[in-house]
Amino acid sequence: xxxxxxxxxxxxxxxxxVSRDAAAADQRRRILAATAALIAEKGYQExxxxxxxxxxxxxxxxxYKHYPDxxxxxxxxxxxxxxxxxxxxxxxxxxxxGPWADRVGAALGVLFEDVAAHPAVARAVLVEAVAAGxxxxxxxxxxxxxxxxxxxxxxxxxxxxxxxxxxxxxTLAGGVVWVLGxxxxxxxxxxxxxxxxxxxxxxxxxYIGEDEAARxxxxxxxxxxx
Numbered sequence: 501x502x503x504x505x506x507x508x509x510x511x512x513x514x515x516x517x518v519s520r521d522a523a524a525a526d527q528r529r530r531i532l533a534a535t536a537a538l539i540a541e542k543g544y545q546e547x548x549x550x551x552x553x554x555x556x557x558x559x560x561x562x563x564y565k566h567y568p569d570x571x572x573x574x575x576x577x578x579x580x581x582x583x584x585x586x587x588x589x590x591x592x593x594x595x596x597x598g599p600w601a602d603r604v605g606a607a608l609g610v611l612f613e614d615v616a617a618h619p620a621v622a623r624a625v626l627v628e629a630v631a632a633g634x635x636x637x638x639x640x641x642x643x644x645x646x647x648x649x650x651x652x653x654x655x656x657x658x659x660x661x662x663x664x665x666x667x668x669x670x671t672l673a674g675g676v677v678w679v680l681g682x683x684x685x686x687x688x689x690x691x692x693x694x695x696x697x698x699x700x701x702x703x704x705x706x707y708i709g710e711d712e713a714a715r716x717x718x719x720x721x722x723x724x725x726x
Contacts, residue, residue, distance in 0.1 A: 654707030
């Protein structure tokens with residue numbers, strides 16, 4: 501039927517065409533999501549590129565257009581997940597206007613929240629990366645180093661700061677990652693919130709002492725249970 505004169509705009513608009521860039525971004529997102537899910541389920545070594553292609557619902561040509569192999573896809577996942585999470589942690593630390601211990605508490609709170617919200621990605625990044633080759637292990641180590649500047653100001657609060665080991669911040673960051681990893685391995689991401697107070701106490705103790713660290717952890721525990 502011909503449209504009446506002047507009535508052409510009554511026809512509902514069709515779907516907006518998807519740009520080439522948007523389509524490529526969606527393909528990468530699906531590939532990385534599939535990579536994270538499969539590696540979290542099966543481990544890095546047991547996951548195959550063929551499984552990633554099937555889970556992502558893309559063709560082999562599409563996969564190869566973005567990544568040459570499984571390792572490249574996993575390294576891209578590490579970069580994307582680390583940048584997102586560390587940026588959120590740094591943002592929480594910077595926005596907190598309280599003393600240093602409060603800033604650390606805010607940063608850890610966001611870290612635990614992010615891991616609990618994305619357990620498959622977190623397990624792939626925090627647990628599997630260390631056994632996925634030298635480049636993945638190096639990226640894992642670099643991520644820990646990015647957390648060190650958030651902890652280093654605490655040295656000024658310790659009168660015996662000169663005795664603190666140079667590697668303290670990286671050691672503490674590694675301890676936090678271990679706590680997260682153990683809960684992810686056990687499939688207990690939902691329990692992470694309850695572990696935040698004791699983890700905060702562990703991090704603060706070398707800087708402000710046992711009693712003050714326990715007090716700060718108690719305040720966080722009260723806030724969680726409120």
